[in-house]
Amino acid sequence: MLAKEIVQNQREYFKNQHTISYDFRNNALSKLREAILKYEKEFTDALYKDLGKNQAESFFAEIGQVLKELTYIQKRLKKLMKNKKVKSSIIDFPSKSFTSPHPYGVTLIISPWNYPVMLSLGPLVGAIAAGNTVIIKPSEFSINTSKVLEKMISSTFKDNYIKVVNGAVKETQELLDQKLDYIFFTGSSNVGKIIMEKASKHLTPISLELGGKSPAIVGEYANIKVAARRIAFGKLLNSGQTCIAPNHVYIHESVKKEFTGYLKESIKEFFGDNPIDSKDYGKIINNKHYNRLINLLDGETIAYGGNRNDELQKISPAIIDDVTHNSKVMQEEIFGPILPLITYKDLNEVITYINNNPTPLALYLFTENNEIVKRILNECNFGGGCVNDTIMHVSSDYLPFGGVGESGMGSYHGKASFDTFTHYRSVIHKSTKLDIKIRYAPYTESKEKIIHWILK
Numbered sequence: 001m002l003a004k005e006i007v008q009n010q011r012e013y014f015k016n017q018h019t020i021s022y023d024f025r026n027n028a029l030s031k032l033r034e035a036i037l038k039y040e041k042e043f044t045d046a047l048y049k050d051l052g053k054n055q056a057e058s059f060f061a062e063i064g065q066v067l068k069e070l071t072y073i074q075k076r077l078k079k080l081m082k083n084k085k086v087k088s089s090i091i092d093f094p095s096k097s098f099t100s101p102h103p104y105g106v107t108l109i110i111s112p113w114n115y116p117v118m119l120s121l122g123p124l125v126g127a128i129a130a131g132n133t134v135i136i137k138p139s140e141f142s143i144n145t146s147k148v149l150e151k152m153i154s155s156t157f158k159d160n161y162i163k164v165v166n167g168a169v170k171e172t173q174e175l176l177d178q179k180l181d182y183i184f185f186t187g188s189s190n191v192g193k194i195i196m197e198k199a200s201k202h203l204t205p206i207s208l209e210l211g212g213k214s215p216a217i218v219g220e221y222a223n224i225k226v227a228a229r230r231i232a233f234g235k236l237l238n239s240g241q242t243c244i245a246p247n248h249v250y251i252h253e254s255v256k257k258e259f260t261g262y263l264k265e266s267i268k269e270f271f272g273d274n275p276i277d278s279k280d281y282g283k284i285i286n287n288k289h290y291n292r293l294i295n296l297l298d299g300e301t302i303a304y305g306g307n308r309n310d311e312l313q314k315i316s317p318a319i320i321d322d323v324t325h326n327s328k329v330m331q332e333e334i335f336g337p338i339l340p341l342i343t344y345k346d347l348n349e350v351i352t353y354i355n356n357n358p359t360p361l362a363l364y365l366f367t368e369n370n371e372i373v374k375r376i377l378n379e380c381n382f383g384g385g386c387v388n389d390t391i392m393h394v395s396s397d398y399l400p401f402g403g404v405g406e407s408g409m410g411s412y413h414g415k416a417s418f419d420t421f422t423h424y425r426s427v428i429h430k431s432t433k434l435d436i437k438i439r440y441a442p443y444t445e446s447k448e449k450i451i452h453w454i455l456k
Helices: 003-015 022-038 040-051 055-081 118-130 143-156 169-176 189-200 224-240 256-271 287-297 347-355 370-379 415-420 445-455
Strands: 084-086 095-103 106-110 133-137 162-164 182-186 206-209 215-218 248-252 301-304 318-321 338-344 362-366 384-387 422-430
Touching (some): 003 106, 003 169, 022 040, 022 055, 022 118, 022 143, 040 055, 040 143, 055 118, 055 224, 055 415, 106 118, 118 133, 133 169, 143 162, 169 189, 182 189, 215 224, 215 347, 248 256, 256 301, 256 338, 338 347, 347 370, 362 370, 415 422
Parallel strands (some): 106 133, 106 182, 182 206, 215 248, 215 362, 318 338, 362 384
Antiparallel strands (some): 084 095, 095 422, 301 318
């Protein structure tokens, strides 16, 4: 089916008011839940083929996150759909004022390969709850998971309501050439710029969930052992192929040796002496990204790890030492199991560098000093983050997730997912029983005085 035909069919379906009612939306969310549970095994198998993810990680980092989002939204859907009363201005007396949530219409979700279930179906929950029709364009790199997505959606929903379009760049471009009502994209900043340019031709609103070099800061007042374990977890989940993974660590010189020791201990605790052989350690998505990571390691000081298996496309967790901001490994987002350590003496150096470079999607601070926490929050710009942890802010249904500046625009998760796919109309419902004529011409001196009194 051509992209133009898909969009036209969905627009007609939307215009006929099929997706508007609470019962329809709630039923669709229930259908999605049933389908995910039915296809859970197929998703798990596909994620292992695409990314080497084990069953536990596939559930808690992908499938389970979507189910949790469904639970949160369904419990609150009626309330989310209601008009919200607000105060009326005296100049509009007598009237009632409210905001009225309404779906955009035909929406497009473009998802990446690194979390192909969560980043396809997570936004879908918000789009369904808000009352839209949805086209999903998953990544061609995670092809096995993309095929399961298409199979599940086509067996659960009509094409004119929700449809998965598989393919590569050509199929994506054809969809972007259509007049859409909302575009939700997760991926790289370079592709995000293309999406934004395409959307601008039709003035289509968009959300961009991008990436960037997200730093972790470990200060002299941190719990070093816990910091090392939690950074290792955040960095090595999905073999480092996580947009909010710590890209590098700023480590205070006084605790560097201790931190490095605990970091090595944590890696061994998680994956044994040879992580490549561990069933809990995944692989790099394809040869292109595998070779890119190998090239990043060339010429760097590898303090630990960095072994590789070309056949399995696996690189063991690598700690890189003697790193400066000019090092090759710091010139791009790593997106893999390579962790550079940058030693610092003065926190001012760290803050200056963060603020003089593209805004990171996440920032992680490890300290027991609340004054340092306040300073980082006040002085540094970033999408979101954690104090004394990594990546866990993304799993909260009560926190909006998104970037700022070069790391993206817009947010989702929980209520924010509903809000993202909803246009809130501002409405004044005016009474006709009383028609105050002060606003009508002619404007006498007495009218002007009253108007000035009201508005000042």
